[in-house]
Amino acid sequence: MSAAQGIGVGEQQQLEDDQHDSGSSAPTQPGRRRATPYLLLLPGMAWLTIFFILPIATLLSTSTQTRPEGAEIGVYTQTFRVANYTDTLSEYATVFARSFTYALIATVLALAISYPLAYAIAFKVGRWRNLLLVLVVAPFFVSFLLRTVAWKQILADEGWVADALRTLHVLSPDGRIINTAPAVVIGITYNFLPFMILPIYASLERVDPRLMEAAGDLYANALTTMRKVTFPLSLPGVVAGTLLTFIPAAGDYVNSALLGDPVHTTMVGNVIDSRFLKVVDYPTAAVLSVSLMVSILVLVGLYIRRAGTEELV
Amino acid sequence: MAAPAETGGRDLRLERVTKRFGTFVAVDDLSLTIPSGSFFALLGPSGCGKTTTLRMVAGLEEPTAGTILIGDDDVTNAKPYKRPVNTVFQSYALFPHLDIFENVAFGLRRRGGKQIKAQVDEALELVELGGMARRKPAQLSGGQQQRVALARAIVNRPAVLLLDEPLGALDLKLRRQMQIELKRIQTEVGLTFVHVTHDQEEAMTMADTIAVMNGGHVEQMGGPADLYESPQTTFVANFLGQSNLIRAAVSGKSGDDLVLEVHGQKVAMPAARRASGTDDLLIGVRPEKIQLAQPGESTEGFGSNALPGGVVTDASFTGVSTQYLVRMPWGQELMVFAQNLGAAGLLRPGSKVDLHWDPAHTFALDGSLDANAGVAHEGATPVPVG
Numbered sequence: 001m002s003a004a005q006g007i008g009v010g011e012q013q014q015l016e017d018d019q020h021d022s023g024s025s026a027p028t029q030p031g032r033r034r035a036t037p038y039l040l041l042l043p044g045m046a047w048l049t050i051f052f053i054l055p056i057a058t059l060l061s062t063s064t065q066t067r068p069e070g071a072e073i074g075v076y077t078q079t080f081r082v083a084n085y086t087d088t089l090s091e092y093a094t095v096f097a098r099s100f101t102y103a104l105i106a107t108v109l110a111l112a113i114s115y116p117l118a119y120a121i122a123f124k125v126g127r128w129r130n131l132l133l134v135l136v137v138a139p140f141f142v143s144f145l146l147r148t149v150a151w152k153q154i155l156a157d158e159g160w161v162a163d164a165l166r167t168l169h170v171l172s173p174d175g176r177i178i179n180t181a182p183a184v185v186i187g188i189t190y191n192f193l194p195f196m197i198l199p200i201y202a203s204l205e206r207v208d209p210r211l212m213e214a215a216g217d218l219y220a221n222a223l224t225t226m227r228k229v230t231f232p233l234s235l236p237g238v239v240a241g242t243l244l245t246f247i248p249a250a251g252d253y254v255n256s257a258l259l260g261d262p263v264h265t266t267m268v269g270n271v272i273d274s275r276f277l278k279v280v281d282y283p284t285a286a287v288l289s290v291s292l293m294v295s296i297l298v299l300v301g302l303y304i305r306r307a308g309t310e311e312l313v
Numbered sequence: 314m315a316a317p318a319e320t321g322g323r324d325l326r327l328e329r330v331t332k333r334f335g336t337f338v339a340v341d342d343l344s345l346t347i348p349s350g351s352f353f354a355l356l357g358p359s360g361c362g363k364t365t366t367l368r369m370v371a372g373l374e375e376p377t378a379g380t381i382l383i384g385d386d387d388v389t390n391a392k393p394y395k396r397p398v399n400t401v402f403q404s405y406a407l408f409p410h411l412d413i414f415e416n417v418a419f420g421l422r423r424r425g426g427k428q429i430k431a432q433v434d435e436a437l438e439l440v441e442l443g444g445m446a447r448r449k450p451a452q453l454s455g456g457q458q459q460r461v462a463l464a465r466a467i468v469n470r471p472a473v474l475l476l477d478e479p480l481g482a483l484d485l486k487l488r489r490q491m492q493i494e495l496k497r498i499q500t501e502v503g504l505t506f507v508h509v510t511h512d513q514e515e516a517m518t519m520a521d522t523i524a525v526m527n528g529g530h531v532e533q534m535g536g537p538a539d540l541y542e543s544p545q546t547t548f549v550a551n552f553l554g555q556s557n558l559i560r561a562a563v564s565g566k567s568g569d570d571l572v573l574e575v576h577g578q579k580v581a582m583p584a585a586r587r588a589s590g591t592d593d594l595l596i597g598v599r600p601e602k603i604q605l606a607q608p609g610e611s612t613e614g615f616g617s618n619a620l621p622g623g624v625v626t627d628a629s630f631t632g633v634s635t636q637y638l639v640r641m642p643w644g645q646e647l648m649v650f651a652q653n654l655g656a657a658g659l660l661r662p663g664s665k666v667d668l669h670w671d672p673a674h675t676f677a678l679d680g681s682l683d684a685n686a687g688v689a690h691e692g693a694t695p696v697p698v699g
Contacts, residue, residue, distance in 0.1 A: 213373055214406035216393040218420035218465070228419075232410045 063286035074280045081283075088287040092271060096291070099267040100299075102181070102256075103249035106188035107196075110245050111238065113189070114196040118237075119230075121197075122204035136197050148187055148258045155183050155259065179261040187255035195244035203237025204230070239307045247296055268292050323384030323397075323472045324349050325370065325505060330379030332365050339365040341529035343379070347473075347522075352499050352506045354520035356513060358552070358687070362529040363509045367475050370507065371400045383472050394423070399466035400475040403482070405458045407450040413437070413461050414446040420469040436468035439498060456487045463495070467502060476508040480515065492518045513553045517541070525549050527687070543676055545588045547595060550678065552687035556597045557647040560680065563592045570672060576643045580618040582675035593680035600648040602674040605637065605666045616671035623647070625664045635659060639666060 064084055065076035089096070121132050139147060155161055155177040162178075165171035177183050207230060215225040231238075253269025260266070268288055275285035325347040332340040340362040347353045355363040368374040370381060372393035381389045388396050399420065407416050417433045426432070437443050440460035450458055459479060466474055479495070480488045496519045499506045510516050516523050517537040524534040525548070533540060533549045544550035547558060561573040561580070571584040573596060582596065606612045608621070623639040626646060630653075637649040637660065647668065660666065 208404075208406070210402060210404055210406045211408060213393070214400070214402060214408070215419070217371055217373075217398070217400045217402075218469070219394045219423035220419070221392070221394050224423060229408060229410075 059286050059289055062282050063290050065283045065286075067283075074282070076282055084283050084287050085291070088284050089291060092268070092288065095266055095268055095271055096295070098265070099250050099269070099292075100295075102185050102188060102265075102267060103246050103252075105185050106192065106249050107242050107246045109185070109189045110193055110196040111242060114193060114200055114241065115238070118197050118200040118204055121201055122207075123209065133201070136194050136201075140194065144191065145254065145258075148191065148254055151183075151187050151190065152178065152258055155186070178259060179265075181260070181265050183259040184256050184265045184267075187259045188249045188252055191252075191255065192245040192249055195248075196241040199240035199244065200234060200237040203234040203240075207233045235307065239304065243300060243303075247300065250296055251292055322349050323386075323505075324382075325473050325507065326380075326382040327366070327370075328380040328382070330366070330369060330376045330381060332362070332369060332374060333377045338529050340369070340376075343530060345524060345531065345534075347505060347507060349472075349505050350503050352496065352508065352519055352521045354508045354510060354516035354523045355526055356510055356516040356523050356552075357526035358511055361526040363511075363526050364477060366526075367400075367477055367507065367509045370473065371398055371475055372396050397472040398475060399469050399471040400477060401459075401462045401466050401479045403478040405450075405462040405482075407458055407461055407465070409450055412447050412449055413442065413453070416450065416461055417465045417468050419465065424469075432468055433464075436464040439467065439501070440464045440494075455482055456491065459483060459491065460494075463498070467498070467504065470502075471504065473505045473507060476506060478510055479508070480510075480512075488515070495519055517553070525552060527552075541599075543586060543588070544597070545678070546686070547678055547682040547684055548687035550597050550676070550687070551685070555600055555648055557600060557603070558595045558597050558678070558684045559645065559647070561594045561596045561677070563594065571677070573677075575620065576641070578620055580620070580675070581672040582618075582677060583673055586673075586675065587677040589677065589679035591679050591681065594677045595680050595682065595684055597676045597678060598670050598674060600636070601634070601650040601652070602670050603647070603649045604669045605639070605649055605651060605660065606669060607660070608665055608667060612667075612669055615669035616674065618670050618672050618675065619667055621667040623666045623668055625660050625662050625666055627662060628660060630659065637666075639668065 061078060062076070064078065064080045064082060066079045066081050066084070067076050071077075117136075121129055121136075125132060153159060157176050157178060159178075162171060162176060165177070166173060166175065171177070211229055211233070212225050215229045220228060251269050253267055253273050256265050256267045256270050257273075272285050272288045272292075275281045275288065325345075327343055327345045330340055330343045331338065343362070343366065355366060357363045365374060369376050372388070372391060372395075376389060379389070380387060383397060388398075408419065411419070414433055414437075417436055418429050421429045421432060433446070434443070437446060440463055442457060442460055442464065445453065445457065445461075450461065453461065459482075463479070476495075480491050483491060492515055495506075495508075499519075508516070508520060517540075520537065522534065523537055523540055525532045525540065527548050533545045540549060540553055544553065544556070547556075550556040550558065559575055561575045563571060564574040564579070565572040566584065567581065569584055570581045571587060573580050573582065573594065575596065580596070587594070602616075604612075604615050605623075606615065612619075620641065622642040625637055626640045627638040629636045632653065634650045634652050637651065638646050639649055640646050649668065
């Protein structure tokens with residue numbers, strides 16, 4: 001999206017240059033020069049058409065297909081059956097609700113962890129700043145899958161976390177963490193943490209510390225300064241971070257598959273995965289995909305409007 | 314708007330305040346009393362400790378040693394938000410996410426005051442920004458932002474209002490205008506203003522009392538005219554305006570006057586204007602106090618002190634006056650400002666001139682002081698002293 005906008009700006013510049021040129025020097029192949037910006041747009045547009053627009057169209061078309069009587073597995077024909085949506089959504093309503101609940105809890109947790117950390121990195125740690133930023137990004141050097149498997153070990157029944165919690169009687173003697181909803185939420189929170197920390201840090205780092213001094217000078221204590229000055233000024237980072245966490249979290253299936261329970265913690269992503277690849281029920285998978293996409297778009301739209309930072313995202 | 318400050322009658326006192334940053338001593342054993350209701354200027358070149366002093370009063374720096382009192386309250390270690398002090402920051406530091414009204418109301422809201430709207434409106438009227446309440450800071454010009462910063466501080470009626478180079482970011486014309494504005498506002502609201510600046514003209518225009526700071530301590534404190542006419546150190550003589558400093562030795566007394574020998578010539582000055590007990594002195598005369606006469610010309614009405622034998626080496630016409638550089642027989646170049654009265658013609662470089670001035674316009678400083686102290690900030694090259 002932003003790349004397309006970038007090209008748009010360049011195009012305008014180019015056009016202005018053209019007019020300028022043709023005014024001063026003799027016109028040299030004006031038609032060709034006017035076409036240049038569109039030629040530059042071509043690779044990007046072609047890429048988007050082949051890998052975004054066509055798949056979306058296919059997905060939409062698949063979502064209203066049905067399986068003819070007696071057809072082989074995996075063969076569907078277009079019958080424009082919109083009832084596919086109502087059928088599927090009523091069947092998987094709880095899974096949808098669960099996905100968004102997990103994503104929401106994980107986003108809130110990630111925000112609660114990230115904001116103080118980003119604040120400390122931006123204002124309090126001095127020369128350790130760069131090292132800490134590297135540490136925030138460091139987990140990316142290990143595969144996403146591997147890191148999630150590692151959490152499987154940490155949260156395992158015989159792992160030290162479960163042991164410690166049992167000793168503290170937080171967990172009953174036969175209680176477990178792995179294969180439960182909290183394990184899935186912990187996994188999601190962990191995996192998307194850097195996406196929350198980095199935008200918040202970038203926003204906080206731009207806040208002029210002299211504004212905080214000014215707030216103190218105007219009778220605001222540390223908490224009020226945070227509430228009235230620092231936090232509002234870092235809002236663009238908070239909005240960006242929550243979106244970057246919430247959107248992929250809502251569609252995530254790896255954490256549920258590895259850390260959850262196959263029945264009680266199933267997320268939309270897991271159902272789409274199994275419908276497409278295991279059951280070969282393409283229309284249902286397509287309906288779920290489209291519905292997930294649309295509901296995220298709507299939620300994000302409402303959220304950005306509420307946060308009032310359209311121009312900043 | 315003649316209502317006096319609620320916290321009126323509380324002097325700001327600094328007692329033996331020192332601030333060190335590592336091994337660097339920014340403020341060195343500074344003691345000051347700033348009377349309530351005065352317009353006080355801390356004047357000095359960058360690095361003299363004036364801003365550090367201000368920040369210690371605001372609570373943004375903690376003194377290494379010493380005590381800061383407002384009235385009878387020791388605020389040395391009080392948090393900034395607990396002090397009856399507000400600051401107009403050099404960068405203005407307006408909150409970009411709040412509109413002008415909310416910026417000005419910020420301090421009032423924190424203290425949970427009543428009639429916030431009325432007070433904010435009044436403050437905005439005072440700085441002549443009545444119609445701007447709902448704009449954002451970014452939509453205002455530099456001068457307007459400066460006024461908002463001022464309104465935001467004044468509206469709280471602090472015991473002490475601190476101004477940290479508040480006009481530094483404005484262009485010259487706007488700065489002159491704001492100087493007059495600031496003085497008017499201070500008179501109107503009757504608050505104590507402590508103004509930090511490196512601009513001597515700004516300090517003299519506005520302040521009742523100026524403390525000239527250098528190297529972490531106060532060189533001299535007094536009214537603008539007092540400092541200008543009777544500097545006590547070469548730093549003050551050179552930093553506040555310009556001075557001609559000439560080596561002289563005491564050779565005797567005549568009544569209330571001191572007789573001095575200056576490169577073979579006798580000049581006189583009131584003994585009371587001698588700032589140092591040493592016999593080896595640097596006498597000073599301000600450039601505008603000197604009158605020039607070509608040899609043989611009538612010197613009627615001129616001061617009785619005279620140094621003959623000068624040669625004009627440079628003349629620059631500035632409109633109001635002509636600034637001459639005159640090379641004296643002992644090699645020193647002295648500066649003379651001749652007011653443009655239209656009568657006398659311009660003296661060409663090479664003209665021979667005698668210098669005349671009134672003995673009462675002479676001041677005398679300790680001859681062991683550095684005659685070029687405080688000069689460098691003007692961008693002038695050090696003048697060799699004969």
